[in-house]
Amino acid sequence: xxxxxxxxxxxxxxxxxxxxxxxxxxxxxxxxxxxxxxxxxxxxxxxxxxxxxxxxxxxxxxxxxxxxxxxxxxxxxxxxxxxxxxxxxxxxxxxxxxxxxxxxxxxxxxxxxxxxxxxxxxxxxxxxxxxxxxxxxxxxxxxxxxxxxxxxxxxxxxxxxxxxxxxxxxxxxxxxxxxxxxxxxxxxxxxxxxxxxxxxxxxxxxxxxxxxxxxxxxxxxxxxxxxxxxxxxxxxxxxxxxxxxxxxxxxxxxxxxxxxxxxxxxxxxxxxxxxxxxxxxxxxxxxxxxxxxxxxxxxxxxxxxxxxxxxxxxxxxxxxxxxxxxxxxxxxxxxxxxxxxxxxxxxxxxxxxxxxxxxxxxxxxxxxxxxxxxxxxxxxxxxxxxxxxxxxxxxxxxxxxxxxxxxxxxxxxxxxxxxxxxxxxxxxxxxxxxxxxxxxxxxxxxxxxxxxxxxxxxxxxxxxxxxxxxxxxxxxxxxxxxxxxxxxxxxxxxxxxxxxxxxxxxxxxxxxxxxxxxxxxxxxxxxxxxxxxxxxxxxxxxxxxxxxxxxxxxxxxxxxxxxxxxxxxxxxxxxxxxxxxxxxxxxxxxxxxxxxxxxxxxxxxxxxxxxxxxxxxxxxxxxxxxxxxxxxxxxxxxxxxxx
Amino acid sequence: xxxxxxxxxxxxxxxxxxxxxxxxxxxxxxxxxxxxxxxxxxxxxxxxxxxxxxxxxxxxxxxxxxxxxxxxxxxxxxxxxxxxxxxxxxxxxxxxxxxxxxxxxxxxxxxxxxxxxxxxxxxxxxxxxxxxxxxxxxxxxxxxxxxxxxxxxxxxxxxxxxxxxxxxxxxxxxxxxxxxxxxxxxxxxxxxxxxxxxxxxxxxxxxxxxxxxxxxxxxxxxxxxxxxxxxxxxxxxxxxxxxxxxxxxxxxxxxxxxxxxxxxxxxxxxxxxxxxxxxxxxxxxxxxxxxxxxxxxxxxxxxxxxxxxxxxxxxxxxxxxxxxxxx
Numbered sequence: 001x002x003x004x005x006x007x008x009x010x011x012x013x014x015x016x017x018x019x020x021x022x023x024x025x026x027x028x029x030x031x032x033x034x035x036x037x038x039x040x041x042x043x044x045x046x047x048x049x050x051x052x053x054x055x056x057x058x059x060x061x062x063x064x065x066x067x068x069x070x071x072x073x074x075x076x077x078x079x080x081x082x083x084x085x086x087x088x089x090x091x092x093x094x095x096x097x098x099x100x101x102x103x104x105x106x107x108x109x110x111x112x113x114x115x116x117x118x119x120x121x122x123x124x125x126x127x128x129x130x131x132x133x134x135x136x137x138x139x140x141x142x143x144x145x146x147x148x149x150x151x152x153x154x155x156x157x158x159x160x161x162x163x164x165x166x167x168x169x170x171x172x173x174x175x176x177x178x179x180x181x182x183x184x185x186x187x188x189x190x191x192x193x194x195x196x197x198x199x200x201x202x203x204x205x206x207x208x209x210x211x212x213x214x215x216x217x218x219x220x221x222x223x224x225x226x227x228x229x230x231x232x233x234x235x236x237x238x239x240x241x242x243x244x245x246x247x248x249x250x251x252x253x254x255x256x257x258x259x260x261x262x263x264x265x266x267x268x269x270x271x272x273x274x275x276x277x278x279x280x281x282x283x284x285x286x287x288x289x290x291x292x293x294x295x296x297x298x299x300x301x302x303x304x305x306x307x308x309x310x311x312x313x314x315x316x317x318x319x320x321x322x323x324x325x326x327x328x329x330x331x332x333x334x335x336x337x338x339x340x341x342x343x344x345x346x347x348x349x350x351x352x353x354x355x356x357x358x359x360x361x362x363x364x365x366x367x368x369x370x371x372x373x374x375x376x377x378x379x380x381x382x383x384x385x386x387x388x389x390x391x392x393x394x395x396x397x398x399x400x401x402x403x404x405x406x407x408x409x410x411x412x413x414x415x416x417x418x419x420x421x422x423x424x425x426x427x428x429x430x431x432x433x434x435x436x437x438x439x440x441x442x443x444x445x446x447x448x449x450x451x452x453x454x455x456x457x458x459x460x461x462x463x464x465x466x467x468x469x470x471x472x473x474x475x476x477x478x479x480x481x482x483x484x485x486x487x488x489x490x491x492x493x494x495x496x497x498x499x500x501x502x503x504x505x506x507x508x509x510x511x512x513x514x515x516x517x518x519x520x521x522x523x524x525x526x527x528x529x530x531x532x533x534x535x536x537x538x539x540x541x542x543x544x545x546x547x548x549x550x551x552x553x554x555x556x557x558x559x560x561x562x563x564x565x566x567x568x569x570x571x572x573x574x575x576x577x578x579x580x581x582x583x584x585x586x587x588x589x590x591x592x593x594x595x596x597x598x599x600x601x602x603x604x605x606x607x608x609x610x611x612x613x614x615x616x617x618x619x620x621x622x623x624x625x626x627x628x629x630x631x632x633x634x635x636x637x638x639x640x641x642x643x
Numbered sequence: 644x645x646x647x648x649x650x651x652x653x654x655x656x657x658x659x660x661x662x663x664x665x666x667x668x669x670x671x672x673x674x675x676x677x678x679x680x681x682x683x684x685x686x687x688x689x690x691x692x693x694x695x696x697x698x699x700x701x702x703x704x705x706x707x708x709x710x711x712x713x714x715x716x717x718x719x720x721x722x723x724x725x726x727x728x729x730x731x732x733x734x735x736x737x738x739x740x741x742x743x744x745x746x747x748x749x750x751x752x753x754x755x756x757x758x759x760x761x762x763x764x765x766x767x768x769x770x771x772x773x774x775x776x777x778x779x780x781x782x783x784x785x786x787x788x789x790x791x792x793x794x795x796x797x798x799x800x801x802x803x804x805x806x807x808x809x810x811x812x813x814x815x816x817x818x819x820x821x822x823x824x825x826x827x828x829x830x831x832x833x834x835x836x837x838x839x840x841x842x843x844x845x846x847x848x849x850x851x852x853x854x855x856x857x858x859x860x861x862x863x864x865x866x867x868x869x870x871x872x873x874x875x876x877x878x879x880x881x882x883x884x885x886x887x888x889x890x891x892x893x894x895x896x897x898x899x900x901x902x903x904x905x906x907x908x909x910x911x912x913x914x915x916x917x918x919x920x921x922x923x924x925x926x927x928x929x930x931x932x933x934x935x936x937x938x939x940x941x942x943x944x945x946x947x948x949x950x951x952x953x954x955x956x957x958x959x960x961x962x963x964x965x966x967x968x969x970x
Contacts (some may be wrong), residue, residue, distance in 0.1 A: 054865055075871060082868030089863055098860040098878050099958055110867040143957045159867065 001197055002028040002051065002167060003064040006014035009046055009221075011057035017452075018267045020046045020057065021504055022221040022275075025294065028167075033193055035200045035212030037244065041264055043221040044201045045091065048169045051199075052088050053078045083110040087165035089156050091172040096156055104130070104140040107159045114163055129158040133188060150181040157185075161192065168192070169199045174207045186210050205248045209233050214300075217241045220265050220275035222291075225308075227300025234546070234615050237297070237308035239347060240276045246531065252548040254527040255349075256503075258510050274305065281347040281513030282306055297621075310381070312515050313344040313367060313400070313483050315523040318376035319539075320362050336362040336541030337373065338591075341610070344483065349516040351511060351530030351547070353523050353562065359539040360519045361405065364487045367517065368402040380483070401476035403486040407468045411460050412437055417444075418456035421475045428479070446508060447471075466497040470504070477508065484509070485517040490525070503528055505543045523566040527551050535559045555626050557596050557619040566640030590621065598622040649899060651946055658938050662931060663710050681723075697770035719935065720928035724921060737936070740906070740913030742829065744898045747836035748786050748891070754837070755844025756887055760880045762845070763852025775844070782842035787904035792837040794908065797831060804831045807910035832909045836902065840894070847890060851883035858882070884957050892948030896941035 009021040019198055020043045028034050036044050049055040051063060053073060063070040065086065069207060073081065082088075090096055097106055106128055111122040130140060133154040144152060153173065158167060173189060174182040182204075189198075200211045208215060208229060209224045215229040217238060225238040236242040236529035243260040265271050271328065273276050277287040287305050294303040302308050318340050326332035337359045344350050344367075354360050365371035367378055369385045378385050380396055388396055404410040411420055421440045431439065441451035447470040449455065460468055476484055486505065490498035506529060509516045520526050526533050527547055534544040535558060543556040565574055578595045590596065590603040602621050610619040613627070620626070713719075719729040751867065758778075762771040784792075798804045807809065809828050816824050855861065856879055864878040903915035910916065914933055921929035 052866055054862065079868050079870060082866055084868060088866045090859065090866060093859050096859045097861050098882065099862070100881055100956055113867075113869055113873070124901065145958055156863070158861075163868070 001030040001032075001066060002026075002199075003062075004051070005064070006045075007047070007050060007059070007061040007063060009043070009050055009055055009057050009059050013268070014226065016268045018057075019270055020221050020267060020320065021050070022156060022270075023061075024218075024221070024223055026216055026223065026226075028197060028199060030166075030197055031195075032214065033198050033200070033212040034306065035202065035208035035215040036218055037203060037205060037215060038218035039205065039206055039244070040262060041220075041267070042218045044203075044218055044356060045097050045171055046173050047218070048088060048199065048201055051169060052082060052086060079113075083160070083163045084114060085165055086167045086169065087160040087163070088169040088452065089153075089160045089171060089173055092149060092156065092176065092181060095144075097152060099143060099145050102141045103135075103147065103155050106144075107155060107162060109158065111162045118430065126158070126162060129161055130155070133158045134184060135579045150177050150185070153177065153181075153185065154188075157189070157192075157562060158378070164174065165196075167197045167199065169201070170211075171201045172204070173200065173202070174204055175202065182207070183582040205233055217244065220267065220270060222275055223294055223301075223303065225300065225302050225304075226294070227298075232300065237300075237302050238276075238304055239280050239282060239309055242309060242347075243279075250548070252552050254547055254551050256506060256528055258506065261510050261513065274303070282310055284534060303370070309348075309403055310346045311343050311406045312346050312381060313340045313342070313517070314364070314379045315340065315373075316377050316379075318342060318366055318373045320359075320366060320371065320377070321374040335374075335539050337366060339376075340536065340539060340541050341376075341527075342367065342534060342541065344515050344517050346482075346514055347509075347515055348531045349518060349529055350507070351518045351520060351526035351533045352536055353520055353526045353533060354536035358520060358536045360521075360536055361487055363536070364485050364519050368485050369400060370402070379577075394428060398424075398479045399482040401479055401481040401484050403472055403476055403484065403489050405487045406492065408460070409463070410472055413460050416457050416459055417463075417471055420460070420471060421478055424475060424479050439478055440474075443474040444471075446477055446512075447474045447504060449474065465493060466501065469493065469501060473505070473508075477512065480512070481514055483515045485519075488521070491520070498525075505529070506640045535562065540591055540619065541610060541617075542620065543616065543618045544590065544610070545614075545618075549615050551614075553627065555613055555623040556592075556620045557598055557618055557622070557626065558592050560626065561595075590619075592620075596622075598625055647946075651942060654942060655939075658935075658942075659711070659714065662935060692733045712831075719932035720956045722926050722929040723920065724924040724926040724929065725917075729928050732929065733914060733932055733936050736912055736914045736917045739911060740899070740902060740915060742825075742835065743832055743906070743911065743913055744895070744902055745793065746829065747833045747840060748886060748895070748898060750833070751837040751840030752844050752887065752891065755883070756840075756880075757849045759848025760852055760875065760883070763849040763883070764856065764875050764879065766849065766853050766856075771849075778842045778845050781838055782846075784839070785904075786835060786839040786901055787908050789838055790905050792906035793831050793835050802808070804828075804836055809912050828911075832905045832911050835908075836898070836905050839901070840898075843890075843894070844887060848883065848887055851886050852879060855879045855883040885952060887950050888948055888955065892941075892945040895944035896937070899937045899940060 004024060004026045007021055007024040008019070011018045011020060023533060024043075024047060026034070036047065037045050046055055046057075050059055051070070053070060059071055061071070065081070070081070097103065104123075107126040107130060108119075108122040111125055112118070115121065127137075127140060129139075135151060135154050135158070139147060139155075144155075147155065157173070170189065174185055177185065186207055189200075192198075193211060198211065200208055202208050213612050214226065216226040217224045217232070217236075217240060219240050224240050225232065225236065227237070232241060233245055236245055240260075246255075247257060247259055249257055260279060261281075265275055265278065271288070273286070273288040273290050274280070274283070274292050277283040280287065282592050284305065290305070292303045292305045294301045297308075318337050319335055320337040321333050321335050323331050326333055340363055342350070342352070342363070352360055352363070362371065366373045369378070369380075372386050380400060380462045383392075383396075385396055385400075389509070395437045415423070418437075418440060421443055422436050425436045425439060430436070440456070444451045444455075449467065451469050459550070460471075463471065473489075489505065493501060499643070502525070503514065505518075510516075516529075517531055523533075530547045532545060533547045533550050534541050535550075536542070537555060539557050543550065543554070543559045550559060551563065554563055561576075565576060589605050590599070590608055593599050596603065600622065606621070608619045608621045610617050611623075613623055658850075685693070716862060717730050721727075722729050722732055725732045753907075758774055762774045764796075765771055794806065798806050805828050809825065810821070811824055814824065861874065861879055864874045870879075900913070902913060905911070906913045906915035907919045914936065918930065918933045920926075921933065
């Protein structure tokens with residue numbers, strides 16, 4: 001229906017030429033519901049105004065509506081298109097309605113223009129529409145300045161619909177509205193969209209996911225990614241899309257909010273190459289030289305030289321066997337890590353939780369390249385790390401850093417702060433003495449420690465626990481790593497110092513752009529910090545997924561238990577009673593069988609594989625049962641009924 | 644609206660009091676202030692008579708009451724230059740001024756607003772640039788100079804219009820002929836006054852239009868698929884008109900003083916001309932009376948403006964006032 005091709009819009013300003021849209025291509029089929037998301041300034045509204053022929057700047061490229069080129073239209077032709085074929089609900093920035101005419105008059109106006117003189121008809125149609133959008137008769141004759149923002153928005157929607165257009169463009173239809181009015185409007189628009197083609201422009205992701213089926217992500221005038229709305233918003237492929245989603249709070253958000261690092265680029269002097277590269281954590285040299293094209297990928301399209309968010313660290317079927325003294329001095333073996341697999345993506349925080357003894361630390365050491373697994377492979381950016389030699393191995397050490405569980409034991413007490421932080425640089429042979437000192441001071445600055453000579457010459461025993469932990473972080477950061485593995489970084493700290501420590505880690509992760517693999521036994525903490533969470537039990541990953549999903553709908557009984565036992569300020573004494581059942585055959589079946597309240601006979605025989613379920617992965621035969629239990633949760637049902 | 648009435652009554656009281664107290668606050672006695680040196684030539688009887696006439700006997704309070712009662716009776720004093728009561732002289736001149744001021748006000752506002760709308764709608768365009776230059780040129784010419792120029796070319800050289808007065812004396816015209824005669828006399832002073840008035844209206848309307856064009860509701864109107872003319876006049880000009888109307892009230896006051904020069908140049912027998920004559924002859928009762936009348940007119944004009952503004956802009960109506968106060 002609408003075919004936008006290589007659309008380019010520029011404005012001449014005092015500062016020079018501003019490129020608002022750059023080679024934007026988008027197709028909208030009849031009846032389709034398409035969304036456009038992006039930060040303010042990304043060119044969303046300009047795109048909509050271009051379709052309406054209302055943009056002020058120079059427009060190049062092509063916009064075809066049912067095969068007709070819209071950019072060639074003259075003003076007289078536009079009068080016949082606007083409102084009759086394409087209608088737009090503008091973003092309500094106040095004064096969207098003329099203050100000197102009543103609402104009804106203004107809603108009727110476009111109808112009377114098309115059907116001159118038919119006042120009676122116009123009145124009927126306008127009042128029906130106004131009623132449909134939820135306005136009362138006393139609003140009809142009101143002047144716009146006596147109406148609330150939500151009422152004006154409804155009026156604008158009615159006005160856009162009066163000539164029954166085919167394509168409806170909604171620019172921020174729900175922004176600046178309270179939650180209830182927004183919910184009502186979304187339902188109304190959803191109803192309207194049943195027999196129309198709609199284009200929704202919004203930074204409000206919750207509106208976009210409800211109203212559209214396909215979405216394009218716009219950044220600095222370029223489309224970064226397109227795809228089915230739901231999968232795009234839940235599992236974004238482009239680093240920018242992910243950053244956008246990460247900054248958006250929803251009711252189920254548990255993680256602390258994080259803005260997108262860096263500043264929105266100037267449109268007068270746009271960055272060369274990919275417009276997002278200055279803020280991207282995985283940018284290569286190529287990204288700053290060449291602009292990536294929008295390439296079809298799976299269900300959508302993606303504009304990224306790196307093919308979207310890359311996988312930094314991947315462990316597959318990892319097994320680590322340790323010997324242990326058995327009866328009568330016999331040597332027996334046990335698997336601390338028993339077939340676990342983990343993937344860590346660029347710029348994300350993955351939290352690994354599990355009770356002590358579940359093999360978390362061993363897994364961390366394996367991933368960090370300091371404990372070779374008995375079986376399985378670890379890949380860092382597609383290179384198997386245990387097969388690396390010489391220079392490459394040294395290089396890996398630089399980009400993969402680990403924070404050990406206990407800072408007191410992780411430092412030499414005979415070295416001063418300065419030497420502790422400088423040592424990795426020295427080993428790697430980076431820079432000369434002077435630049436190294438500079439690097440040390442910078443790293444200390446990042447973690448909020450003084451870089452003066454007094455502090456640099458302190459010994460570890462002269463530092464507090466929090467300070468020492470920071471020193472170890474500085475020691476890791478001085479290498480500018482891509483991956484930081486943190487093993488219980490805050491277990492020994494009190495709540496306040498822990499809060500500061502984790503805030504610092506999250507801030508550094510966002511600013512420095514490394515991926516963080518956080519190991520903790522505290523599920524509440526994991527939820528506050530992690531983008532994704534993986535649950536480990538007896539050396540296996542039993543569940544994994546986006547934090548908000550796992551916390552809302554745990555699919556594994558073990559996760560459910562951990563969640564129930566997570567710290568809370570309730571007086572009730574936890575009534576944890578782990579059932580212990582005996583399996584017919586040891587070594588077979590689900591590892592959690594012994595404690596599982598939902599287990600069946602199948603669980604005792606067959607070990608469940610890690611399977612995808614929605615956006616989560618779970619290793620449980622009974623996941624469906626747990627899912628059902630979650631869905632029956634009356635609280636959510638009630639909310640759904642109200643809306 | 645009640646508050647507005649109160650404002651006007653207050654303004655009137657202040658003006659009346661000023662009119663009363665100013666001569667009395669001047670050094671020397673009020674009669675000297677009013678008549679100046681002319682008082683010295685008067686006999687003591689006449690002086691006493693005048694003092695009585697002006698209510699200058701008794702305490703200040705008593706005097707004020709006499710002054711107010713005289714005003715209420717329409718007695719503004721006696722003009723010795725015209726040899727008639729001030730009220731009478733003013734009422735005779737007033738219709739001419741009203742005709743001149745009214746006609747030029749209507750015409751200049753209409754033209755100024757119209758070209759202002761066109762200019763503002765396409766500001767930066769060719770028509771706009773031309774109009775700006777032309778109007779600025781016009782703006783540089785003072786009203787009396789404009790009058791002299793018109794008089795010189797159109798009357799003196801081309802003999803198209805009469806040189807002075809409001810009617811041809813002793814012509815005995817009646818009916819249509821009289822109307823035509825009045826119009827012929829009116830044309831030049833009216834034209835001079837109109838030309839001088841146009842720039843202000845034009846510039847204000849143009850500015851106001853440019854402001855309104857940027858408001859979001861113009862974008863809404865465009866998105867509705869309306870014709871450009873409709874957007875320009877129904878949506879933009881209507882909103883932009885408000886400052887013009889507000890200014891109309893003020894410009895009436897300015898016109899009454901501006902008309903002074905024009906009436907003098909064309910010897911047009913309106914209040915301005917009378918004022919000029921009275922001023923020259925130190926006829927202070929006449930001057931005070933004329934000023935009082937002008938004040939009354941300005942107040943009335945302002946009041947009318949308020950009423951019309953409220954009609955045009957619903958935001959200024961009573962309930963809207965409360966709304967605005969709250970925000």
